[in-house]
Amino acid sequence: MDIILGIKVEDGTIIATSKAATRGISVLKDSDDKTRALNARNLIAYTGESGDTVQFAEFIQANIQLYSMRENDIELSPKATASFVRNQLATSLRSRKPYQVNVLIAGYDTKTDTASLNWIDYLGTQVELPYGAHGYAAFYANSLLDKHYRKNMKIEEGLGLLKLCLKELETRMPIDFKGVYVKVVDKDGIRSIEGY
Amino acid sequence: MSDPSSINGGSALAMVGKECIAIACDLRLGNQSLGLSNNFEKLFQFGDKTFLGLTGLATDVLTLSETFRFKNNLYELREERSIEPSTLANLVSSTLYEKRFGPYFVGPIVAGLNSKTNEPFICGFDSIGCIDFAKDFIVSGTASDQLYGMCESLYEPGLEPEDLFETISQALLNAVDRDALSGWGAVVYLVTKDKVTKRVLRTRQD
Amino acid sequence: MSRRYDSRTTIFSPEGRLYQVEYAQEAISLAGTAIGILSTEGVVLACEKKVTSKLLDNDGSAEKLYVINNNMICAVAGMTADASILVNNARINAQSYLKTYNEEIPCEILIKRVCDIKQGYTQHGGLRPFGVSFLYAGYDDRYQFQLFTSNPSGNYSGWRATSIGANNSAAQTLLKKDYKDDLTLKEACELAIKILSKTMDSSNLNSEKLEFATLSLSKVNEGKVLHKIWSAKDIDSLIKDSGVLDDKRDDDD
Numbered sequence: 001m002d003i004i005l006g007i008k009v010e011d012g013t014i015i016a017t018s019k020a021a022t023r024g025i026s027v028l029k030d031s032d033d034k035t036r037a038l039n040a041r042n043l044i045a046y047t048g049e050s051g052d053t054v055q056f057a058e059f060i061q062a063n064i065q066l067y068s069m070r071e072n073d074i075e076l077s078p079k080a081t082a083s084f085v086r087n088q089l090a091t092s093l094r095s096r097k098p099y100q101v102n103v104l105i106a107g108y109d110t111k112t113d114t115a116s117l118n119w120i121d122y123l124g125t126q127v128e129l130p131y132g133a134h135g136y137a138a139f140y141a142n143s144l145l146d147k148h149y150r151k152n153m154k155i156e157e158g159l160g161l162l163k164l165c166l167k168e169l170e171t172r173m174p175i176d177f178k179g180v181y182v183k184v185v186d187k188d189g190i191r192s193i194e195g196y
Numbered sequence: 197m198s199d200p201s202s203i204n205g206g207s208a209l210a211m212v213g214k215e216c217i218a219i220a221c222d223l224r225l226g227n228q229s230l231g232l233s234n235n236f237e238k239l240f241q242f243g244d245k246t247f248l249g250l251t252g253l254a255t256d257v258l259t260l261s262e263t264f265r266f267k268n269n270l271y272e273l274r275e276e277r278s279i280e281p282s283t284l285a286n287l288v289s290s291t292l293y294e295k296r297f298g299p300y301f302v303g304p305i306v307a308g309l310n311s312k313t314n315e316p317f318i319c320g321f322d323s324i325g326c327i328d329f330a331k332d333f334i335v336s337g338t339a340s341d342q343l344y345g346m347c348e349s350l351y352e353p354g355l356e357p358e359d360l361f362e363t364i365s366q367a368l369l370n371a372v373d374r375d376a377l378s379g380w381g382a383v384v385y386l387v388t389k390d391k392v393t394k395r396v397l398r399t400r401q402d
Numbered sequence: 403m404s405r406r407y408d409s410r411t412t413i414f415s416p417e418g419r420l421y422q423v424e425y426a427q428e429a430i431s432l433a434g435t436a437i438g439i440l441s442t443e444g445v446v447l448a449c450e451k452k453v454t455s456k457l458l459d460n461d462g463s464a465e466k467l468y469v470i471n472n473n474m475i476c477a478v479a480g481m482t483a484d485a486s487i488l489v490n491n492a493r494i495n496a497q498s499y500l501k502t503y504n505e506e507i508p509c510e511i512l513i514k515r516v517c518d519i520k521q522g523y524t525q526h527g528g529l530r531p532f533g534v535s536f537l538y539a540g541y542d543d544r545y546q547f548q549l550f551t552s553n554p555s556g557n558y559s560g561w562r563a564t565s566i567g568a569n570n571s572a573a574q575t576l577l578k579k580d581y582k583d584d585l586t587l588k589e590a591c592e593l594a595i596k597i598l599s600k601t602m603d604s605s606n607l608n609s610e611k612l613e614f615a616t617l618s619l620s621k622v623n624e625g626k627v628l629h630k631i632w633s634a635k636d637i638d639s640l641i642k643d644s645g646v647l648d649d650k651r652d653d654d655d
Contacts, residue, residue: 071511074544080503087502090255094298111543119232124255125204127225127233138230262504266497273469273493 002047003137003169003177004034006104007145008117008130009158012186013106015045016162016196018177023050030178038064039075041108043185044085047134048122049100056101060085078107082118082126090124098122102134106185115186140172141165155184159193166196200301201252201323203228205377207337208238208249209368210307211351212316212330213360216388219247219307220368222337222399223381225254234380234401242268243278245387246308248288251337252323253301260300263291281308281317285327292325299323303336307387314389333367339375346371361386365397373400412525423524426533426554429480430567435601436466436477437565437573438537439581440549441590444618445539447477448594450567450602451611464631467615471496473506473541473627475615479567480534480554488532492516509540509548513558521556531555535566539617541627547617569601576600587618592644599646607641609634 003018021032035045036057044060046053063084068075076084082105092099105118119125119132131145132138144165153161159182166180182193208221225236240248240261248264250257267287271279279287285306292300300323307318319327320334328334333351335343346367355363365384372378382397415421434450449466466478468489474496478485495515499507516536523531531554538550551566552558563581565573576597585593591614599607614632619625632640641647 071508074508076503077505080505083504084502086255086258090259093255121227123203123253124258125225125227126255126258127236129233132232138227142230262501266501269471269497269500270493273471276463 001136001173001175001177002034003133003135003173003180004045004047004102004104005133005137005141005162005165005180006045006106006117006119006129006131007149007158007162008106008115009153009155010151011115012108012155012158012184013115013117014155014158014162014182014184014193015043015104015106016166016180016182017045018180020176020178021050022175027176027178033181035181035183036061037190038081038105039068040189041075041110041185041187042078042081043106043183043190045104045106046101048102052099053101056088056099057103060088077109077111078105078116078118079109081105081107082116082120082128085118086120086124086126089120089122093123104132104134106183108185108187110187113187136173137169140168144168155186201303202338202377204252204254204257205338205375206236206238206251206254206257207335207339207343207368207372207375207378208251208303208305209333209335209343209347209364209371210247210249210305210318210320211333211347211355211360211364211367212307212318212353213355213357215309215314215316216357216360216386217307217309217316217318218357218360218364218384218386219249219305220364220382220384221249221251222339222368222372222378223383224377224379226377229376231380237383239383239385240264241385241392242284243272243308243311245311245314245389245392246279246281246284246306247385247387248284249305249307249336251303251305256300256302260291260302260304264288267291278311280310281306282310284308285317285319285321288321289325289327292321292323296324303340305334305336307334309387309389338377339371342371342374343367357386357388361395365395369397369399420524420555423531423555426480426531427535429533430535430554431570433479433567434466435565435567435569435573435598436479436537437563437577437594437597438477438539438549438551438561439563439577439585439590439594440547440561441585441587443587444590444616445541445547445549446587446590446594447475447537447539447615447617448591448598449477449479449613450598451613464613464615467613467631469629469631470512470538471500471506473617473629474509474512475539475617475629475631477537477539477566477613477615478534479537481532484532485534485536488516488519488534488536491519506542508542508544509538509550510545510560512540513538513550513552517552517556517558519556520552520554524555537564537566539615541617541619543625565597565601573597573601587616591616591640595641595644596646607646609637609641612637612641614640 017034021029221238225233436449
């Protein structure tokens with residue numbers, strides 16, 4: 001029942017991930033960050049089988065950073081990053097024990113000055129979307145975003161829209177997800193937004 | 197319910213006309229009942245006049261489209277010409293059969309014109325690569341039953357390009373409207389001997 | 403002296419040399435010349451064809467120029483049979499990068515991968531190193547147009563203009579003299595012809611003794627890389643336009 005939610009706006013992409021780490025009926029932690037920075041302008045957010053998630057995200061993180069080390073600090077674009085992650089999941093799907101990890105990748109491409117949000121599930125299904133979420137949160141968040149999302153929104157407006165989604169999720173989700181961490185990826189890099 | 201070939205939904209269709217072919221697909225990508233994207237094309241071009249349609253499990257649609265791009269690019273460099281539709285059909289067949297005991301969950305279709313004779317060619321496959329040659333139409337995807345019905349009633353042999361476009365569009369549109377997992381937009385490619393035209397169809401968005 | 407050390411590729415001689423690698427490089431300096439020139443609008447590769455028998459029945463495709471992928475071509479000096487193994491490897495590498503990242507492979511990464519194979523054969527694996535040097539012309543969005551060479555040892559380097567094969571030092575001296583930073587693609591082509599006409603032993607230059615390729619950007623389709631391996635007719639008219647034949651006649655007078 002983890003929540004990971006992404007909204008792409010004109011000049012960046014917003015990612016929100018729930019703080020609760022749960023196991024069975026217990027909340028083990030209320031400050032769990034379900035994201036990893038892959039490089040300066042690529043952020044991965046993940047949910048799924050505990051154990052697999054962090055292992056997979058850090059494996060991807062290590063590979064993306066290895067690429068930059070080999071290539072004189074040139075960084076992989078969001079499109080290439082997402083394709084690489086998809087490829088890893090699709091390969092894993094037909095292995096003896098597949099990673100059960102669903103991810104969102106928020107990125108900002110400095111070559112084309114465009115923000116992007118990639119939705120990838122554990123099967124390796126990949127789509128580039130204006131907004132998206134995994135799990136049950138998707139049902140509530142998507143219907144709200146379908147109604148209120150506009151192209152060419154600024155980050156501030158996107159954050160306003162995110163507030164709306166979180167209010168709905170707090171009302172409708174059956175368990176307390178302990179609030180969210182919010183991060184923005186834009187031309188200046190990855191930054192956290194406080195106060196959520 | 198957890199049948200891999202109907203998790204994501206989507207349909208495709210190809211038809212033969214008079215010295216032309218048309219191939220079409222819907223644009224939906226879903227996760228069970230939840231629609232994710234209305235911009236997920238399932239058709240891929242190879243060379244000037246050949247198309248491959250891939251329906252089924254979306255991850256396999258992506259994997260196979262990348263695999264065939266890989267194989268086709270090497271083919272073009274080696275042969276210094278583009279691939280013929282019938283050659284592509286055999287490439288698809290053998291690639292799928294390699295995974296006979298752990299198949300890709302897809303329903304591919306191939307449609308194109310021969311580069312020299314401009315003779316139309318269409319065919320479909322099952323998930324392990326058995327080729328289904330046809331001289332009229334080929335259907336595939338979660339709305340395949342509905343597509344069979346529409347094609348059986350609307351199709352006639354020897355249609356001119358514009359009439360073929362109308363026929364394939366109506367067949368696809370009305371079939372996907374009766375399938376909860378297909379729809380959300382559609383595209384049609386019309387291939388004649390000297391031109392390929394792409395048309396994006398406006399459809400209901402529910 | 404050298405007999406004890408050159409029967410295997412993997413053994414250093416007391417002077418710290420790898421004889422087989424040096425012999426391979428020696429073999430290449432006897433092969434037909436290939437030159438490459440970078441210009442502001444693209445890259446040109448030109449090679450000298452050595453086998454030009456009237457009885458030879460080939461399919462018309464170039465024998466020393468290969469397309470590697472959408473944004474790279476290469477010219478070969480040395481053993482064509484060895485080259486085709488490496489070219490095939492390069493093509494597969496380019497496609498597998500495209501498959502994992504959905505982007506064309508950056509030129510230097512591909513060259514590095516080919517050179518890793520070459521290096522491998524100087525240390526272990528086969529009986530001898532690959533007897534080929536390459537000239538690579540490429541384009542990518544990191545460094546735009548690029549020109550590289552690689553040799554049997556597995557070293558590679560980037561150039562604005564360079565040459566491999568027979569008479570390569572003579573060609574490079576001429577390039578050093580005549581190369582300018584602001585060449586157009588047409589000027590680069592003419593310079594390539596001019597230099598080849600001086601380094602080749604044959605008196606009259608024509609399309610039967612030359613292979614020619616250019617890499618440039620499409621004017622209509624932004625970002626699309628065009629690569630063209632020239633037809634005999636185009637080469638002949640370039641030779642005519644460049645005026646090298648006229649110069650020759652003047653020299654004779």
